[in-house]
Amino acid sequence: MTSLAGTVRGPLATGRRIERSPRALVFHALLLVCLLVGLVTLLTLLVDVLRDGVGRLSGEFLTRLDSRLPSRAGIKPALVGTAWLMGLVALISFPVGVGAAVYLEEFAPHNRFTSFIEVNVANLAAVPSIIYGLLGLAVFVRFMSLGRSILAGALTLVLLILPIIIVASREALRAVPDSIRQGALAVGATGWQTVWHQTLPAALPGSLTGMILGLSRAVGETAPLITLGALTYVNFVPTDPLDRFTAMPIQIFNWVSRPQTEFQHTAAAGIILLLGVLLVMNAVAVYLRNRYERRW
Amino acid sequence: MVTNERERVEVRIATRRSESPAPRTGESVFRLQRVTVAYAEREAIRDITLDVPANQITAIIGPSGSGKSTLIRVLNRMNDLIPSAHVSGKVIYHGQDLYEPAVDPVEVRRRIGMVFQKPNPFPKSIYENVAFGLRVKGMTDGLDGRVEQALRAAALWDEVKSDLRKNAYELSGGQQQRLCIARAIAVEPDTILMDEPASALDPIATQRIEDLMFELKDQYSIVIVTHNMQQAARVSDMTAFLTVEVSEEGDRRTGVLAEYDRTEVIFTNPSDPRTEAYITGRFG
Numbered sequence: 132m133t134s135l136a137g138t139v140r141g142p143l144a145t146g147r148r149i150e151r152s153p154r155a156l157v158f159h160a161l162l163l164v165c166l167l168v169g170l171v172t173l174l175t176l177l178v179d180v181l182r183d184g185v186g187r188l189s190g191e192f193l194t195r196l197d198s199r200l201p202s203r204a205g206i207k208p209a210l211v212g213t214a215w216l217m218g219l220v221a222l223i224s225f226p227v228g229v230g231a232a233v234y235l236e237e238f239a240p241h242n243r244f245t246s247f248i249e250v251n252v253a254n255l256a257a258v259p260s261i262i263y264g265l266l267g268l269a270v271f272v273r274f275m276s277l278g279r280s281i282l283a284g285a286l287t288l289v290l291l292i293l294p295i296i297i298v299a300s301r302e303a304l305r306a307v308p309d310s311i312r313q314g315a316l317a318v319g320a321t322g323w324q325t326v327w328h329q330t331l332p333a334a335l336p337g338s339l340t341g342m343i344l345g346l347s348r349a350v351g352e353t354a355p356l357i358t359l360g361a362l363t364y365v366n367f368v369p370t371d372p373l374d375r376f377t378a379m380p381i382q383i384f385n386w387v388s389r390p391q392t393e394f395q396h397t398a399a400a401g402i403i404l405l406l407g408v409l410l411v412m413n414a415v416a417v418y419l420r421n422r423y424e425r426r427w
Numbered sequence: 428m429v430t431n432e433r434e435r436v437e438v439r440i441a442t443r444r445s446e447s448p449a450p451r452t453g454e455s456v457f458r459l460q461r462v463t464v465a466y467a468e469r470e471a472i473r474d475i476t477l478d479v480p481a482n483q484i485t486a487i488i489g490p491s492g493s494g495k496s497t498l499i500r501v502l503n504r505m506n507d508l509i510p511s512a513h514v515s516g517k518v519i520y521h522g523q524d525l526y527e528p529a530v531d532p533v534e535v536r537r538r539i540g541m542v543f544q545k546p547n548p549f550p551k552s553i554y555e556n557v558a559f560g561l562r563v564k565g566m567t568d569g570l571d572g573r574v575e576q577a578l579r580a581a582a583l584w585d586e587v588k589s590d591l592r593k594n595a596y597e598l599s600g601g602q603q604q605r606l607c608i609a610r611a612i613a614v615e616p617d618t619i620l621m622d623e624p625a626s627a628l629d630p631i632a633t634q635r636i637e638d639l640m641f642e643l644k645d646q647y648s649i650v651i652v653t654h655n656m657q658q659a660a661r662v663s664d665m666t667a668f669l670t671v672e673v674s675e676e677g678d679r680r681t682g683v684l685a686e687y688d689r690t691e692v693i694f695t696n697p698s699d700p701r702t703e704a705y706i707t708g709r710f711g
Contacts, residue, residue, distance in 0.1 A: 241510075310547035313505065317535030318560030318614055328559065333550055346475070 165340025180406075184399025196366050201393030206401055208365040211384035212281065213350060213408070215369055216378055219285035220292065220349055221342065227289070228336050228345075229294030229331075234269035237326050241282055253297070256285040256294035263291045272359060279360040282372040287355050292345030299341020336423035343416035347409055351391070353380040379405045432580040444593040454481040454631040456618050456648040457502060462516035464497050464506060471497045472656065472682040474516075477667055484649045486659035486690065489669030490705065494682025495652040496544075498669065499620050502650060503539040514539040532666050537564060538610030546572035546603035548595035548610075553578075556595050556606055573613060582639050601632025608639065612647070618638055619643065621651040637662050656706055659690065668702045 159337035195205020221335050230254075239245045269288030276284040317324040356378055357363075363385040365377040379386075379401060429644055464471050471653040472494035479485050479502075487495045497506065504525060506512040515637055518525045525535055537560075548556050557574045561567060574591070578584040583605040585684035587593070602623060621640075640649055640662050652658050659666050670685040686699040697703045 248696060265559050308547075310545060313508070313541075313543065314547040314549060314610070315559070316533075317503065317536055317541040317611055318507070318544075318563070319504070319533055320560070320563045324563045327548055327564065414458060 140313050150224055177406075180402050183396050184401070184403045187396045187400035188403060192397075193404075196368075197364060197385075201391055201397050202395050204386070204394070204403060205384060208368050209377050209379045209401070210404070211368050212361075212365070212376040213379045215281045215372065215376065216285050216288060217346055217350060218244030219282065219372060220288045221346060224289045224345065225284065225291055225338075225342050226306045228342065229300050231293070231297045232300030232304060232338070233326060233331065236301050237330065238322070252294050252297050254297065259354075260291055260352055261358055263287055266290065267355060269358050277375065278404040279362075279375055280373045281369055281376045284356050284361055284376065284378070285372075288349040288352060288357055290350065291355060292342075292349050292354070292375055295345040295348065296341045298339065299344070300334065300338040303337020304330060305336065307333045312422065336419050340416045340420045343412050343419070347416075349414045350408060350412070351380055351405065353378075353384055356381055357384075379408070455479060456481045456517040456520060457650075458517075459501075460517040460519065462498075462501060462518060463515065464494070464501060465513045465515075467511040468507065470680065470681045473672075475669075475682075475684045477684060479648065479650060479686045480665060481648045482644055482646075483664040484644050484662050485665040487650065487652045487667045487669060488654070488656060488659045489682065489685075490671060490704075491654070492682070493669035493671045495654075495669055496622055498667075498708035499650055499652045501621050502618075502620055503536050503541055505541065507537075509534050516677040528594075537614050538616050539618045539620060540614065540616035542604070542607050542611055542619065542621045542624045545627050546600055546607050548598070548603050548606050550596060551594070552592045553595050553598070553606060554591040557609050557613045560610060564610070564614055567616065572617060573703065577609040577613035578606075580612050580643070581605045582635065582642070583609055599632070601635060602624050602630050604628060604632070604636060605639065608636075608643075612643070614687065616647065618648045620649070621649065623652050623654060626654065627653065633658070647692070656694075660694050663690045668693060668697075669703050672707070 133323055193210065194207055195203065197209075198204040219339050231408075235249065236243065264287060265288070267283060270277055271277045271283035271286045275283075277286075305399050311329050311333060312325055315329045316322075320328070361381055362375055363381055365375070365382075370375045383398050383401040383405065386394045386401060434708060455478040459475055459477050459479075462475045464472045487498055489495050500506045501514055501518055502520075502525075506514060510585060514526055520535070520539070523530070549559060551559075554574055557577050558570055561570060561573055566573065567696065575584060575588075578587060583602060587598070587606075598606060604627075608619070608624075624704040625636045628636065637658065640651070643649060648658060651659075665687070666689075667684045668685045671680050672683050673680055684695060686697055686702045688698075693702060694706055697706065
């Protein structure tokens, strides 16, 4: 058993190590710089906002109405408005988005019409949000006579994030192995029972993650709501889906554009709060993903 | 030919356990008449005619690409799930052609259970895996008892009875496959189709599945696809040997039935030279 292949190989112990090779070092350094560009910028922004705004954060900031005086301005109407918006958006977008994904993945025939829809669902995710604002103004505010209400705003944001939910749900459904569907069908389940009891529950964590990422996008949207005619100065707390409203990003925008420099601190406090809400939502998405992660 | 003789002796030893009486004629679960399955325009199996006897184990053997899985999936209309598949000929199950337009494939699959090559439990508890088929059929009276009965029949009860809420994915491969068998028999079918049920399992787990098949055949008719000839020889009463026919242009491979007989005949005295070549290991 003399091996020819062995004779052409050099010794295994060449003495080369990754930390000694200059090219490897340069390459590593470049990669690190790429990482730092993003991180440092973000960190600078965060520190700046925190320095400006942390002093204004207090229980009163959360419970007060807006005011002409920077020291008395609170974010309560915007916070409640955003809560209303997000609640309605979640309630409406989840069933519609998951339903669309289930239809496309599990039931739709594969023909030119469905592939046309598929391509355009992906395209819709890239449409600028102000276009959705104009659409909402025309359809929900005017045509459906919902007025410049929370409901009209929520419906507009639903349209905005539906593509995100549909794409995420479809991917989650596609990740469910066919053997699960076949197993369910083989014990005599109908197509619908298979989807409802097996495929959909298995795909739900992925859909939920998609929805929360969609909501995280919606919570920061300003342009479509302004286009729609959401108020910028609100001195009441909305109590009904048909009430007029403001939302946190609009309130922040409003404070930033006021002349008194004091309001910059109020705006910074609002930004911190908005970031906090976003972080919590993303954390929930990560938690759900890890909690229900499946090993196929 | 000397080596052939020797191998035949070995095979005869292996078939010891299958020396059951010849299939009771007239008691057929399936009667296939000139069944052809095509995917798009390509024929996967052609002109297959055979009777599957009741309360026996029928093995389908043959080389890769001979359409074994296609044939077994004809029997519970699993090929319906592939849009391009087209079945012609007759598949008569207890006197009823399964491919008549009025036949509901969901009802068919409830009576004809299936176990797959790779264990495919649902990502749920052991209990829910077995209960699922019962729930979707509304067989929920005495659900706990039915679940226990199915797990006992699949020789899994003693291993899982202390923790039925455990996720099925925590079971070993062999246990998962027995769970899939329990799931299939819970809905009280009369026939169980097994598509290479032991190919993903180690020898000990395989042995348990084979033992289980012997126990089940009193109550159920079993059709098993296997690429393992020893397994076919060990467990089955009847054996169908599929072979591949290559078209003259050489670009189309179609499965055809070379021989179908009692297992001991197939393994000791095959009448088709292709069967003999295959079981003695000269091809495939």
